[in-house]
Amino acid sequence: MQTHRAIAMKFHNFASLTLFAALFWVVPAKAENLQHVQQLMSTRECQSCDLSRAGLVFSxxxxxxxxxxxLSLANLNQANLSGSNLANTDLSGAVLVRANLSGADLSGANLAGADLREAYLYGANLEGANLDGAILQGAIGLPEELIGAQQFYSWGIAEFQRGNFSGAIDYYNQALTKEPDFSAVYLARSLARYRLGDEEGAIADANRAEQLFAAEGNENGRLASVQVAEGIVEAQEALEEANGRGGGGGGFIRFIGGLASMLLRFGL
Incomplete structure (x- = not known):
């Protein structure tokens, strides 16, 4: 049996941990270093400075x-960083949406998790840069060798979910250029083709996905591809029948929603 002293000690430790947790959430996040921000803006150089979380939008x-x-977590949205020296700079988690990085030296920079959507990167030196988890969709001038099939595929999914089926197919095609036997891409492209009214192409892609999944030993993927091919035919027949009766296409819409869920399940 525990003594009163032991119980009291456990309660004390628990209370201390609870207090620590409360203080952890109450203490505000580290603010930007205003002195270093001022140095940057006045001298235009700030090597090894602490500019984490700095707000430098449009700068x-x-x-x-x-x-x-x-510069981790810094907000550089639409900033002009053309020709800048960012070698070995920590830009992890930084916001660089539509930033101008043309001609910038980003060699050895840490861009893990950075948001580079629609950033301008022509002539930028990215040798040795860490781009793990970086958001690169729409980046302009990004060297093609830095973009893998999985990245193109992920962008395709995003466009599909936005209803941009033509854009999704463009990304899927680029993924297949990189990796011609990427089974999930064929399955994904079949859905986009179907939404554009290309039933024949959609079924052909689903059949190709089935073959590739079977070769990989991925039974779930193979069955999903079979269901897609068969479902396209059945949904089209049901839609035609409904139109003949003057009915709506509710079943067709539900079918597409199911395919979209299947896309996410087997694509990543």
Whole structure:
């Protein structure tokens, strides 16, 4: 049996941990280093500076020297960083949406998880840069060798979910250029083709996906592909019958919703 002292000690430890947890959430996040921000804007160089979480939206930072600086989680949305020295800079989690990085030296930079959507990257040096988890959709001038089939495929899924089926197919085609036997891409492209009214192409892609999944030993993927091919035929027949009766296409819409869920399940 536990003594009163032991129970009291456990309660004390629990209370201490609870207090620590409460304080952890109450203490505000580390603010940006205003002194280093001021140094950057006045001298246009701030090597090894702490600029994490800095708000630099729309800033003109062309040709600045930020080598080895800490810009993690910084907001550089639409900033002009053309020709800047960002070698070995920590830009992990930074927002660089539509930022101008043309001619910038990003060699050895840590861009893990950075948001580079629609960033301008022509002439940028990305040798040795870490792009793990970076959002690169719509980035302009990004060297093609840095984009893998999986990335193109993920962009295709995003476009499909937005209803941009032609755009999705463009990304799927690029994924297949990189990896011609990417089974999930064929399954995904079949859905996009069907939404564009290309039933024949959709069925052909589903059949190809079935073959590839079977070769991989992926029975779930193979069965999904069979269901897609058969479902396209059945849904089209049901839609034609409903139209003949003057009915709606509710079953068709539900079918497509089911295929979209299947796409996510077997594609990633």
């Amino acid at each position: 003109n930072l062309s040709a600045v020297d930020l080598s080895q600086a800490n």
